[in-house]
Amino acid sequence: MSQDDPPATTASGTSAENPWPLTRLAENLKAHIERAPATWIEGQLIEVNLRNGHGFLTMRDLEVEHSLPVTVWSSVLRGLPDRPEVGSRVVAHVRPSFFLKTGRLSMNASDLRPVGLGDLLARLERLRRQLSEEGLFDADRKLPLPFLPHRIGLITGANSDAEKDVLRNAALRWPAVDFEVRHAAVQGPRSVGEVIAALQELDADPEVEVIVIARGGGALEDLLGFSDERLVRAVAAATTPVVSAIGHEADRPLLDDVADLRASTPTDAAKRVVPEVSEERARIAEGRRLLRRALQDMLDRSARDLENIRSRPVLSDPEGMVRTRAEELQRLRERALLSVTHRVGRAGDEVSHLTAQLRALSPQMTLDRGYAVLQREDGTVLRAPDDAPSGTAVRARLARGSLALSSLGEPG
Structure with missing residues (x-):
């Protein structure tokens, strides 16, 4: 460094030719670090050294491998209810401190409290x-x-x-x-x-x-x-x-x-x-036994059902059903023939009766009793003398045959 060069005021202004004295950097670091506010932190004590009434501790983070030295001065240490021990989980109220002589960063604890089980x-x-x-x-x-x-x-x-x-x-x-x-x-x-x-x-x-x-x-x-x-x-x-x-x-x-x-x-x-393999094997064996029993029961039921079916008349005597139906059919045929014969007989009697009535009421029977029917040549029946004026050819129809007549034309 040349005596003519002014000292750098900032870290960025330093160079190999114009460096800072180490004390300048250490003092700047100390001033910067110790401006940080006091903070409550939590961690686990992995190292505890008590010397000259002071406590020099190392706290480690609970989740990652990060640790920091913590200094507890005798004035604070005397006020703690219990001495800090390795492995303890604690919370500490700390402020960072930088020691110029050793260039060591430490946390000065103003309070140190163990995290209890209840917390x-x-x-x-x-x-x-x-x-x-x-x-x-x-x-x-x-x-x-x-x-x-x-x-x-x-x-x-x-x-x-x-x-x-x-x-x-x-x-x-x-x-x-x-x-x-x-x-x-x-x-x-x-x-x-x-x-x-x-x-x-x-x-x-x-x-x-x-x-x-x-x-x-x-x-x-x-x-x-x-x-x-x-x-x-x-x-x-x-x-x-x-x-x-x-x-x-x-x-x-x-x-x-x-x-x-x-x-x-x-x-x-x-x-x-x-x-459990033995339990599963036992369950499988039991399942197979139950399955075998169920299958046997099903076969037995099917055999009984088959025997019952085979013992039914339709299978034990197949012709019996046909024979029974044939006999029933014969009886029905006989009943049908008897019914038809009876109906025909009754109808024949009715026809004979109606025939007798028809015959009794027919003109032929009247003629057979001696009566005659007078008709004109065209077949018109004469019902009054006016129907046959004088000289009208008239035919008398008798029971057997007919006679040709001539009308006199005089009223009766």
């Missing part, structure tokens, strides 16, 4: 109500589990007891069971992201028909990842049925509520996702 449960209950109001826990959203899945997805910790329990008990129930296993952290800041990634991978596999998320229980703090809103929504969005097998009866994680089926333990999950 965690209250938060979970609020989230539970919110997700329930959205319908994520509704029964009509639950997907049914397949009776015998072709392949089962399993998400659990590597070499964990939960994995062994699921695989062993499922194989005992159905030896041909096939698993697609994905290992993921089941507690800590990496658990939620890894479980979600494994869930989405298995859900995209068309061969996987059901997914089991398993862990062998633990303290409430260890199971918080299974109540994470991101995981709950990922399970709700899955198109493959999901079984929750966390194994924690006292405080149910939200995963239990959104899963399509909740198993009390990983062993229980194995029993719920595959049938």
